[in-house]
Amino acid sequence: MNASVTTPSEELIVPARRSWVRTFDHIGFIATILTAAGAVIWAFPLYWGLVTSLKPDADVVKGSIVLYPSPFTLEAYTHALFQTSMGVWYVNSLITSVATTIIVLIMAAGAGYAISQLNFPGRRILWWMILASFMVPIQALIVTHFVLLSQFHLINTLAGVVGPQLIAPVTVIIYKQFFDSVPRELREAAVVDGANEFQLLFRIYLPVNWGITTALAIITFIAAWNNFLWPFLAVTSQDKMNVTVGITQVYDAFGVHYARDLATAILGGLPVAVVYLIFQRRVTQAIMLSAGIKG
Amino acid sequence: MMLKSKRNELLAAAVLMAPFVIIYGVLFVYPTLRMVQLSFTNAPLIGDGKFVGLDNFIRLSRDRLFSTAVWDTIYFVLLSVIPSTIFGLIIALGVNRLKGWVQSVVLACFFLPYILPVSLVYRIWAWMLDKDFGIAQYAIAPFNGGVNISIFRTIPLFMPAVGLITVWWLIGFNVLLFIAGLRNISKELYEASALDGAGRWVQFTHITWPLIWPVTVLVLTIQFILQLKIFDQVYLFSDGGRADATMVMVQYIYKQAFQQNHGGLGAAASLVLFLVIVIFSVLQFQLLKTRGGEK
Numbered sequence: 001m002n003a004s005v006t007t008p009s010e011e012l013i014v015p016a017r018r019s020w021v022r023t024f025d026h027i028g029f030i031a032t033i034l035t036a037a038g039a040v041i042w043a044f045p046l047y048w049g050l051v052t053s054l055k056p057d058a059d060v061v062k063g064s065i066v067l068y069p070s071p072f073t074l075e076a077y078t079h080a081l082f083q084t085s086m087g088v089w090y091v092n093s094l095i096t097s098v099a100t101t102i103i104v105l106i107m108a109a110g111a112g113y114a115i116s117q118l119n120f121p122g123r124r125i126l127w128w129m130i131l132a133s134f135m136v137p138i139q140a141l142i143v144t145h146f147v148l149l150s151q152f153h154l155i156n157t158l159a160g161v162v163g164p165q166l167i168a169p170v171t172v173i174i175y176k177q178f179f180d181s182v183p184r185e186l187r188e189a190a191v192v193d194g195a196n197e198f199q200l201l202f203r204i205y206l207p208v209n210w211g212i213t214t215a216l217a218i219i220t221f222i223a224a225w226n227n228f229l230w231p232f233l234a235v236t237s238q239d240k241m242n243v244t245v246g247i248t249q250v251y252d253a254f255g256v257h258y259a260r261d262l263a264t265a266i267l268g269g270l271p272v273a274v275v276y277l278i279f280q281r282r283v284t285q286a287i288m289l290s291a292g293i294k295g
Numbered sequence: 296m297m298l299k300s301k302r303n304e305l306l307a308a309a310v311l312m313a314p315f316v317i318i319y320g321v322l323f324v325y326p327t328l329r330m331v332q333l334s335f336t337n338a339p340l341i342g343d344g345k346f347v348g349l350d351n352f353i354r355l356s357r358d359r360l361f362s363t364a365v366w367d368t369i370y371f372v373l374l375s376v377i378p379s380t381i382f383g384l385i386i387a388l389g390v391n392r393l394k395g396w397v398q399s400v401v402l403a404c405f406f407l408p409y410i411l412p413v414s415l416v417y418r419i420w421a422w423m424l425d426k427d428f429g430i431a432q433y434a435i436a437p438f439n440g441g442v443n444i445s446i447f448r449t450i451p452l453f454m455p456a457v458g459l460i461t462v463w464w465l466i467g468f469n470v471l472l473f474i475a476g477l478r479n480i481s482k483e484l485y486e487a488s489a490l491d492g493a494g495r496w497v498q499f500t501h502i503t504w505p506l507i508w509p510v511t512v513l514v515l516t517i518q519f520i521l522q523l524k525i526f527d528q529v530y531l532f533s534d535g536g537r538a539d540a541t542m543v544m545v546q547y548i549y550k551q552a553f554q555q556n557h558g559g560l561g562a563a564a565s566l567v568l569f570l571v572i573v574i575f576s577v578l579q580f581q582l583l584k585t586r587g588g589e590k
Contacts, residue, residue: 027495028392035389039404042463046407048430049419061428103314111315120308126316133323135576139524139545140569143340143552143561144326144333150341166318197307226412228527229545233553244414248531258422265418269411276410280403283410287468288475291517292583 053077053262060258076263085238086264089246093271096161096231096242097224104168104220105213112175113201117187127176133169142233149234160234161242165224170290171216178209215286218279222272243268330569333562340558351563360539361564364547367454371525371543374458375465376518382462383469383514384507390470391477402470409467413527420460421447421532447532450540457528464528469514476510477503516579523572544568 052060053076054069080086114120115127145164146155154160186204195203206213231242238250247264276283334351338344355361390402408416423431426445436443446456484502493501526545533541542550544564552561 031389031392035386035393035401038386038389039401042408043404045419045423045463049415049422052422065430065433103318107314107318110311110313114308114311118304118308118311120305120312123308126312129319133319135573135580136323136327137524137569137572139526140548140565140572141323141326141330142545142548143558143565144329145322146553147329147333147341147558148322148326164322167323172315196303197311201311222410226410228413233549244412248414248417258425258428261418262422265415269415272410272412273407276407277403280399284406284471287471291468291472291513 049262050266053259053266055259057257057259076257076259077267079257079260080264080267084264085241085246085250086243086267088239089241089243089268092158092161092240093225093243096158096165097221099158099162100165100224101217101220103162103166104171105217107166108168108171108175108216109201109206109213111172113179113197113205115172116176116179117200117205118197130169130172133167134173138164138167139229142229145230146233154234156235156237156240158240161231161240164230165227168220171220174212174216174289175209178212179205182208211282211285212289214279215282215289218275218282219286219290222275222283225272327569330562330565333559334566335563336559338558338562339556340552340561342558344559347559351560352567354560355563355567360542360550361547363539364542364544364564367541368523368525368543370454371458371461371529372519372522374455375461375522375525376515378458379462379466379469379518380511380514383466384473384511386466387470387473387477388503391474402474405470406467408464411464413464413531416460416464417528417531420463424456447534453532453541457532460532461522461525461528465518469518472510472514473507476507480506512582516575516582520572520575520579523568523575 051067051069054072054074055066056071056073056075059066059069059071111126111130115123115130141164149155149160149163152160154163182205186208187200190200190204225242226244227242228244232245232249235241235245238246241249247261247268333344335346335348336344337347337350386405390398390405393401423429424435424446426432426443429443432443435446444452446452480503484506485498488498488502524545525543526549529541529543530546530549539550545568548561548564548568551557551564
């Protein structure tokens with residue numbers, strides 16, 4: 001948009017003898033080629049993993065570079081889906097990630113609204129606590145989380161996997177900031193009409209910030225799906241494992257099958273890749289918000 | 296009337312804050328306090344122990360494995376944070392020049408790995424670098440007299456390799472933040488300086504670099520604190536049962552508490568990690584606050 005505005009004026013100013021530089025920008029061309037080459041290098045490992053997973057076992061270990069699967073087979077994928085516990089792990093991942101997302105959002109929207117819009121004793125202390133908890137590394141709490149959850153007999157349960165993942169102060173902070181910037185007039189008009197605080201939250205503050213809720217839901221889901229450390233510690237029985245844990249902790253008893261290992265891992269990453277490709281703009285917005293940059 | 300609405304406000308605040316307060320109390324405040332208490336005992340992972348004063352901390356200071364963990368963590372932070380910041384900026388400069396769908400595709404190539412689970416990243420790179428059939432061995436073997444190398448079992452290569460893979464995995468985040476920063480720089484500055492005859496290099500050193508510096512500081516501090524908490528990749532690539540030649544701090548906590556059943560010692564190591572990260576987070580907070588104050 002800006003370029004189309006500036007081009008005519010640049011043409012007027014650039015001296016005629018330098019015009020060939022403008023018509024063919026050498027440095028710019030090299031920079032573009034390098035960037036494209038970088039993108040290809042970056043994407044290659046993913047492509048190579050995908051291609052390998054579609055090859056028959058004999059081709060995988062042939063020791064020559066064949067950049068496309070020929071012959072092409074889905075054997076590794078059918079094996080992963082039907083001969084391993086992949087289906088169970090998928091269901092476990094889905095349940096724990098969706099539960100984490102829903103609980104985090106309800107908790108964060110409620111707390112964010114109360115701190116942003118209501119006056120109550122302890123409000124400032126709670127806000128400082130949230131800001132402070134932003135700094136605390138959850139990884140330092142693995143020992144005591146394990147002790148705590150085993151006291152409640154929640155080790156090796158899906159609820160135990162969800163628990164410590166509910167600590168998400170950033171979500172509260174983002175909700176509070178967005179609720180702060182909702183115009184006062186909207187609130188006052190609704191109060192005159194007799195709306196109570198819950199109606200205000202669910203009919204005005206949340207709908208006005210629907211985009212933020214979507215963005216936060218998506219990255220909370222992705223983070224929960226990808227989480228490795230806690231699900232890895234909280235679960236040791238195969239039937240309660242998440243996808244990310246299952247695919248690295250359960251090995252094929254009959255030797256190494258590169259294509260099968262890769263196919264299982266690709267299936268494990270597929271849901272988040274699809275979610276990202278569909279909601280690209282929301283994902284990037286949410287990531288920038290959690291880094292403290294208004295998107 | 297006034298009093299009733301005040302009471303309603305308090306009631307609403309109590310209801311809205313309740314889920315947050317309960318979850319944070321149980322899963323955050325209590326485990327943090329419990330960690331401090333446990334670090335002064337000789338408790339196993341599950342069960343009670345006796346108060347032993349500073350014994351655990353004295354043991355840590357004398358434990359060679361703990362100093363390995365500290366130094367390897369610092370080494371890993373240097374190996375991942377610095378390259379991912381420098382290359383993140385370079386890639387962002389390249390991507391920012393592109394337009395339309397080309398930009399979207401190129402950006403997606405650099406960003407896609409960031410949203411994938413660590414297990415997939417692990418499988419892909421274990422395959423890329425596989426000693427027998429890894430495609431990267433074609434590039435690596437010539438440096439080793441034509442013999443393939445088992446990268447992850449060669450101690451001096453382990454951390455650099457995991458660091459490089461981490462840069463590949465997470466650079467999308469940095470690129471995203473840098474692009475947001477570059478887009479915030481006014482086009483008029485470049486146009487005005489072009490009129491004054493400034494070349495690309497002068498424009499970069501006098502406009503882009505000073506104005507992108509705050510984003511660079513943000514990226515550096517976020518990555519620094521994030522990478523101090525490294526566990527997943529280092530654990531997965533060391534294949535679980537390897538010797539203790541390479542170890543990072545969270546891995547040390549895991550080993551002491553979960554594998555050796557030394558809950559007290561694990562808690563003490565957790566407390567050290569906790570304090571280190573809180574100190575750096577406070578410094579980061581101050582740094583960003585003074586930066587905000589200058590504006």
